[in-house]
Amino acid sequence: MREFLPPGWDVQGNHGLALVIAGPSGAGKSSVIAELLRRDPTLSFSVSVTTRPRRPDEVDGKDYTFITDEEFDRRIRAGELLEWTTYGGHRYGTPRDELVPRLGRGEEVVVNVEVRGALALRRARLPGRVVLVFLVPPTREELVRRIRARGTESEEDLARRLRIAEEECRAIPEFDYLVVNDELAAAVGRVEAILTAERLRIRRCSP
Amino acid sequence: MREFLPPGWDVQGNHGLALVIAGPSGAGKSSVIAELLRRDPTLSFSVSVTTRPRRPDEVDGKDYTFITDEEFDRRIRAGELLEWTTYGGHRYGTPRDELVPRLGRGEEVVVNVEVRGALALRRARLPGRVVLVFLVPPTREELVRRIRARGTESEEDLARRLRIAEEECRAIPEFDYLVVNDELAAAVGRVEAILTAERLRIRRCSP
Numbered sequence: 189m190r191e192f193l194p195p196g197w198d199v200q201g202n203h204g205l206a207l208v209i210a211g212p213s214g215a216g217k218s219s220v221i222a223e224l225l226r227r228d229p230t231l232s233f234s235v236s237v238t239t240r241p242r243r244p245d246e247v248d249g250k251d252y253t254f255i256t257d258e259e260f261d262r263r264i265r266a267g268e269l270l271e272w273t274t275y276g277g278h279r280y281g282t283p284r285d286e287l288v289p290r291l292g293r294g295e296e297v298v299v300n301v302e303v304r305g306a307l308a309l310r311r312a313r314l315p316g317r318v319v320l321v322f323l324v325p326p327t328r329e330e331l332v333r334r335i336r337a338r339g340t341e342s343e344e345d346l347a348r349r350l351r352i353a354e355e356e357c358r359a360i361p362e363f364d365y366l367v368v369n370d371e372l373a374a375a376v377g378r379v380e381a382i383l384t385a386e387r388l389r390i391r392r393c394s395p
Numbered sequence: 396m397r398e399f400l401p402p403g404w405d406v407q408g409n410h411g412l413a414l415v416i417a418g419p420s421g422a423g424k425s426s427v428i429a430e431l432l433r434r435d436p437t438l439s440f441s442v443s444v445t446t447r448p449r450r451p452d453e454v455d456g457k458d459y460t461f462i463t464d465e466e467f468d469r470r471i472r473a474g475e476l477l478e479w480t481t482y483g484g485h486r487y488g489t490p491r492d493e494l495v496p497r498l499g500r501g502e503e504v505v506v507n508v509e510v511r512g513a514l515a516l517r518r519a520r521l522p523g524r525v526v527l528v529f530l531v532p533p534t535r536e537e538l539v540r541r542i543r544a545r546g547t548e549s550e551e552d553l554a555r556r557l558r559i560a561e562e563e564c565r566a567i568p569e570f571d572y573l574v575v576n577d578e579l580a581a582a583v584g585r586v587e588a589i590l591t592a593e594r595l596r597i598r599r600c601s602p
Contacts, residue, residue: 191534192535192564192567192573193564193567193568193573194565194567194568197567197568199573322597324399327398328398328399357399357400357401358401360399360400360404360597361400361401361404361597361599363597364596364597365595365596365597366399366400366406366595367595378591378595380588381587381588381591381592382591382592382595384585384588384589385572385588385589385591385593386592388572388573388574388585388588388589389571389572390529390567390568390570390571390572390573
């Protein structure tokens with residue numbers, strides 16, 4: 189299709205794209221991303237670093253790269269992280285090396301990040317387009333149910349997690365798309381449609 | 396999902412949307428739109444008016460509303476057309492009544508229009524979002540083949556139609572999306588993905 193485009197213009201699909209998935213804890217970001225990557229092997233995943241302990245079902249270097257607090261500090265000082273946040277007492281960050289080289293090669297990369305981290309990635313002047321997707325559970329009741337199911341210890345802890353979720357939802361207007369995760373296959377289908385549409389977007393090429 | 400949005404914000408799917416399909420003659424606009432409407436009965440079609448003679452397979456009031464030159468002039472004078480153009484010696488126009496009331500009710504309407512008409516609709520300050528899709532054949536060779544298949548009389552006529560098509564392609568940067576119509580089902584799938592993504596877009600509500 190590129191032969192129909194005037195010089196200096198192209199469609200998004202030929203350029204790097206960072207598909208950033210954020211949303212409150214309990215929205216189901218990890219499950220949606222895992223299924224998306226399974227369905228579309230052309231996508232790659234940006235592996236975040238974290239100081240939190242590895243869960244039994246997680247693989248180091250695949251789900252997260254698990255590092256110490258000292259190593260986290262070193263990476264910040266060395267400018268190796270594009271953004272970082274503290275959440276639930278642990279730190280999370282997006283390594284520059286996971287995104288910049290791949291976007292520069294025109295690849296499409298999926299990022300799992302906290303809400304504030306997503307907004308930081310938009311401002312990071314990456315070598316490709318950044319598309320921000322906000323994932324939510326179907327209802328507030330379902331959000332409460334999912335937070336409880338994660339082994340929330342006390343009513344106080346639940347209230348705190350809900351306050352954080354509400355705080356995060358206030359950032360929705362800064363995102364591009366809102367996707368409801370009512371049923372996994374349907375939610376992944378919506379994200380796939382967003383990806384397809386973004387690949388067909390017309391834009392001026394970077395020189 | 397609206398309960399998660401801050402006041403004053405909503406997703407596009409709850410508002411009027413004009414999905415405007417344009418592109419050179421031979422791109423396959425009518426076939427793509429017919430299949431799209433068949434697959435998604437929530438969409439309606441904006442029936443254009445034209446002064447060209449009805450073809451045997453066309454239904455008056457469904458494919459086009461066929462009117463005389465005098466009636467076309469009257470509609471222009473009465474301000475009943477949102478845009479109009481002359482193409483191949485005949486006139487085509489988009490009636491205000493086909494779009495404005497439906498978009499005002501939050502409906503999604505598909506419009507089949509010439510390239511210049513699409514750009515005019517973007518400027519028409521409609522009560523809903525206008526999404527411009529440019530449809531192209533897979534290659535220039537296929538465009539030539541399709542124009543010939545439409546019963547182009549002479550090489551001179553073919554050259555003229557190709558010049559118009561090239562002129563039209565220069566407007567692609569003013570469109571939102573570029574869709575290749577290589578195979579009907581695939582092209583309709585791409586337009587459906589665009590529609591799904593546009594419905595998930597976050598935007599400030601009109602007051």
